[in-house]
Amino acid sequence: FISGVSYDECKTTADWLLSNTQVRPIVGIVCGSGLGGLAEMIKDPQIFKYSDIPNFPRSTVHGHAGRLVFGTLKGKPCVCMQGRFHLYEGYPIQKITLPMRVFKLMGVETMIMTNAAGGLNQDYKVGDIMVIKDHINMPGFAGVNPLSGPNDDRFGLRFPCMSDAYDRKLRQLAHDVAAELSFSEFVREGVYCVLGGPSFETIAECRMLHMLGADAVGMSTVHEVIVARHTGMRCFALSLISNRAVMDYDSHEKANHEEVLETGRLRAEQMEKLVSTIVAQLEHNINN
Numbered sequence: 001f002i003s004g005v006s007y008d009e010c011k012t013t014a015d016w017l018l019s020n021t022q023v024r025p026i027v028g029i030v031c032g033s034g035l036g037g038l039a040e041m042i043k044d045p046q047i048f049k050y051s052d053i054p055n056f057p058r059s060t061v062h063g064h065a066g067r068l069v070f071g072t073l074k075g076k077p078c079v080c081m082q083g084r085f086h087l088y089e090g091y092p093i094q095k096i097t098l099p100m101r102v103f104k105l106m107g108v109e110t111m112i113m114t115n116a117a118g119g120l121n122q123d124y125k126v127g128d129i130m131v132i133k134d135h136i137n138m139p140g141f142a143g144v145n146p147l148s149g150p151n152d153d154r155f156g157l158r159f160p161c162m163s164d165a166y167d168r169k170l171r172q173l174a175h176d177v178a179a180e181l182s183f184s185e186f187v188r189e190g191v192y193c194v195l196g197g198p199s200f201e202t203i204a205e206c207r208m209l210h211m212l213g214a215d216a217v218g219m220s221t222v223h224e225v226i227v228a229r230h231t232g233m234r235c236f237a238l239s240l241i242s243n244r245a246v247m248d249y250d251s252h253e254k255a256n257h258e259e260v261l262e263t264g265r266l267r268a269e270q271m272e273k274l275v276s277t278i279v280a281q282l283e284h285n286i287n288n
């Protein structure tokens with residue numbers, strides 16, 4: 001099977017990291033496109049380039065730095081992925097989700113994922129932040145699932161439940177924090193649909209996904225959440241709506257990566273404030 005993703009290899013990577021930092025993280029953060037600034041919030045950072053970490057893939061996407069940042073955020077020991085991996089980069093799906101298993105083996109209890117996504121819900125505006133309440137795993141419909149292949153019971157069950165993937169208490173906390181910060185007008189909640197990419201969706205695909213109940217569309221996060229939940233970590237995820245998906249044929253808008261990164265820059269400050277305040281208010285060691 002795929003090299004570099006077995007339990008022993010994940011353990012080797014986790015042990016290598018733990019021997020190179022005193023930080024014992026309980027929160028894992030994944031920074032999406034243009035959201036790498038979240039990692040700059042971490043105090044006393046210890047930084048590892050992905051290329052130096054055994055078994056880690058390399059980041060190949062503009063806007064994804066490719067660094068693992070350890071430190072404390074609002075007093076809580078954290079590990080932050082500045083740059084994540086995507087199916088469209090050509091990695092095997094188990095490689096994309098390897099960091100989740102490494103984080104679990106290091107003792108991480110809660111994963112906070114962020115991504116940039118296209119808005120399918122017509123009420124959404126560019127710059128809105130959507131709390132993900134559920135996902136539609138399109139590649140999974142075709143058998144592209146990070147848990148395919150032999151199950152290693154040391155990580156989790158053969159058939160894990162996904163109806164509670166996005167932690168209800170953390171979603172409620174996010175909305176309470178948004179209200180505290182007066183962010184409620186642009187903080188939403190909805191369903192995220194993942195596609196393989198790298199091509200952006202067609203108009204027909206946007207219309208179909210919207211009819212199927214998706215509020216936002218992207219190319220990441222779901223695979224990581226499936227593996228993180230398999231290991232029993234709590235998951236919470238936010239999508240920054242970086243553009244409105246093109247839904248009608250007489251529109252001349254064209255989705256492009258530059259506007260994705262630009263929206264990240266515009267909203268980065270609020271995203272960082274929201275995530276750091278949520279981390280500050282996380283209860284430690286509550287297993288659901």
Ligand SMILES: Nc1nc2ncn(CCNC(CO)CO)c2c(=O)[nH]1
Nearest residue numbers: 116117118217218219242255257260
């Ligand atoms: N319409 C649309 N807008 C989006 N903004 C971000 N993403 C997520 C994909 N991000 C890629 C390309 O920016 C980089 O990982 C998307 C998407 O998939 N579709």
